[in-house]
Amino acid sequence: MNQQKQIFEVIDLWKADKKQYVKKSSFSAYILLIENHLLPNFGDKREVQEADVQLFVFQKLNNGLSQKTIKDILIVLKMILKFGAKRKFLNYTPFDIQFPTDREKQSIDVLSRSDQKKIMNYIQEHFTFRNLGVYICLSAGIRIGEICALTWEDIDTDNGIINVRRTIQRIYNIDDGLRKTELILDTPKTKNSIRDIPLNKDLLKILKPFKKIVNPSFFVLTNDAKPTEPRTYRSYYKTLMKDLGMPDLKFHGLRHSFATRCIESNCDYKTVSVLLGHSNISTTLNLYVHPNMEQKRKQLNKCSKL
Incomplete structure (x- = not known):
């Protein structure tokens, strides 16, 4: 039997193995979770008990970490422990962790139809390639x-x-204990994210003249061989929204707004899921298929007429 190892030793061996099989961006995400959460809490242990993990979960919740992030951390922890147990570096007993019932109503922020129209009209009248990116989203x-x-x-x-x-995306690259960032251009994480999206007639009308004169290898946002990175573009977007007097909506809210408009126009859920590049339709249903107040009022008015 192999000699029992401490968790930090198993982690080093797991990293060397895992790096061969996953995308660079995924590996970087794993390393961040390990460095920030797993090593400080479990690194010096030789065995992880369910009670230790449950206590860890409560501590992270009290520190303001979301349930999703904590569950991501536990996924990595389980991968490491299973790896160690398979090679007889440690003992691993599967654990069943409980989370407090989330009583807060989950909601997503989207643009109202009038605000969305205002933004799109503005971009048509004040064209820049960076503004075009918002219109496309x-x-x-x-x-x-x-x-x-x-x-x-x-x-x-x-x-x-x-x-x-x-x-x-910009990822963290930790080599020899030195943490640095790196901008990478890569395929999306899942095969569903690789997709073809039809252009609506208004967007097609905007894009057609440019396609005849631009360099096809140039990036759309810069119309140059060099791209802009997400954090830079997010900063530009925030300034644009503020200048237009729009609500403080995260950039991802543009995607939510697109999906919401699709649902409001009675687009079938499977089609919306495919357009968004979701791995399965349940993600789409959980996020977007919730009637808003306007839809509820409309249906109740229909009922009252009966």
């Missing part, structure tokens, strides 16, 4: 990393399609 629901990675080659105006094939 409202019209196609693509993510900030995807719009930053979009090139003119990805826009097919002949067939009226946007081809989403890449994403840009």
